[in-house]
Amino acid sequence: MNSLTQGLVLGGGHSGMLAATALARHLDSVTVIERDHYPAGPGHRKGVPQAHHGHLFVGGGVRAVESLLPGTTERLMAEGAHRMGLPEDSITLNAYGWQHRFPASHFMITCGRELLDWVIRDQALRNEKITVVEGADITELCGDARRVTGAVVRDQDGRTRQIDADLVVDARGRGSRLKQWFADQGHEVEEEVLDLRLRYVTRVFAPPPRTMKEFHAVFNLFSDPTVPGPVSNAVMLPIEGDRWMLTASGVRGGEPPTDDEGFLSHLHRLAHPLLAELIALTTPLTSAQVTRTTSNRRTYYERLDPWPDGLIVVGDALAAFNPIYGHGLSAAALGVVAMDQALDKHGLGDGAGRHAMRAVGTVADEPWQWATAQDIQYMDLEDDESNNLRSQMGDFVKTMMDAGPVQPVVSAALLDVHTLSAPQSSLQEPHVIAAIRRGARRPVLTGPPLTDAERAFLSSHAPK
Structure with missing residues (x-):
């Protein structure tokens, strides 16, 4: 035996x-x-x-967990987690501009x-x-x-x-x-x-009633890391219990403070005031939590x-x-x-x-x-080694990232990689290259891609 x-x-x-x-x-x-x-x-x-x-629990990982533990996503959703379509449910600004909210080609779970x-x-x-x-x-x-x-x-x-x-x-x-x-x-x-020595500060907030329905979105506001000076970022997610979790980060003098006034000042230093405007409507539920890990x-x-x-x-x-x-x-x-x-x-x-x-x-x-490859962009701009590593991204990757916010096919291809649903080699598939050559399908956005309902909500809650 x-x-x-x-x-x-x-x-x-x-x-x-x-x-x-x-x-x-x-x-x-x-x-x-x-x-x-x-x-x-x-x-x-x-x-x-x-x-x-x-x-962020992106689609590739969610599917992996489901293959091991079927029913996990359903249980998470029953407990109040959110399934966010990408890029449709994402309001994102990065070094390459505002991302158009194309119909969802991918997803993530937030909780x-x-x-x-x-x-x-x-x-x-x-x-x-x-x-x-x-x-x-x-x-x-x-x-x-x-x-x-x-x-x-x-x-x-x-x-x-x-x-x-x-x-x-x-x-x-x-x-x-x-x-x-x-x-x-x-x-x-x-x-x-590769350690950027980023400082992360997180707080949880309770938005006004119905806000989560009016603003069912993940918010990403990132500085351009290739511009000299402080870098200040923030990501805000809907989580269970009708709450928002906001994680601010920064480096090169853009590190977020932990006190109430300093934290709000950090949000005002972001590339756009949208998050500062939304947080001004909320009630803080937690004190600041800090990490440098x-x-x-x-x-x-x-x-x-x-x-x-x-x-x-x-x-x-x-x-x-x-x-x-x-x-x-x-x-x-x-x-x-x-x-x-x-x-x-x-x-x-x-x-x-x-x-x-x-x-x-x-x-x-x-x-x-x-x-x-992303974090190299945040390294010391005056360091020769950093500049050499940064240049290795090459023109092709920069072209991809430039096209992503305004070209739906390229956006979907980048999300394939970002959500760990496809290898980076997929970015060079013929249909992606053809989309890049066709050029932009949407105009470059000059402000956040808010829906009419979202704009009406902000307007109705604006200070009188």
Whole structure:
């Protein structure tokens, strides 16, 4: 009789729950080790400090989660999350101008991170194969650089025990200590970091009654990062409970303050006063939440050769992104799907971890290239290396970005990539090139693309 197979997931957050779900398809049981204690329902956890800030869950990631946990989107919507059509439900200004609100070709889900985590966790833990050990930590991995066989776990009372596993998945996020473990084994892991040192400040507001129906939109106001001087941005999302979550960010002297007056002044410094006008109508519900944990960090575990069998890395432990692009949650979900597919293809025999690790790493490359190509634009304008990197975007990408706000085909192609629904190579498909050559289908906008109802709402609420 064959012995039972066991999986071990380090970290019980977004990536960990999805990884446990995938492993349960291939193994007899899965144990998840989580440092925190879960709240009974939607709630913040100490181990997810970025949960206080806005999160975009783009279409590619939503579909990945649905493939692992069918019904998740329906549950999110039932709890008050919003399905936003793109670009139809988006009011966006960036360095390339105001985006026309073409009919939706893509979508995203907007809600608080605590709701998203709770729904995914509840969905995952309905699987009887999955067990969570809360309030516990990993003291060391078992095995060596050739094979990982489990981990030593310390509970909240300080007691330790060893858990053996056929597959171990590191889903500990930015706090993973795996890189140091490899260093102790005598192996150096390649890593790239692009850190703009952006400051993020988030607050939640209650708009007047019916505002959410009149202004059912995601708001994005971005400075032109190639212009010398302060950069001040803001993104405002509808979330559950008929609330708006506004995350302001800045760099080069454009960092948002945390006090009421300073925060409002930041909104007035944006490229357009629309958000300042809307927030003036609201009631603040939370104090300012601040983070500087916004760096892009790519750890190339998949390049290690040999790779220890029995070990896989997913989520932020492998690739973490500047949250302004909304790729972290979705990239993690797509990575878990790639892991699942690799295990389907190659089985659980020798080399299973190596095959899965390479698959996960390949999926991480697309959002990494997209995020860093955008963030390079924010780097020090007087730095020669920054200018060299910036120039690598090339005329083609600039032409694409210039055309996106006014050309529906190009807009849809860019959203294909931005929502992680298609690779960047799709931007060079013949129908996209033809659309660029045809030129603009709409005039360049000189102000926000508001509907008649939205303009009437602003006019009716304007100070007398």
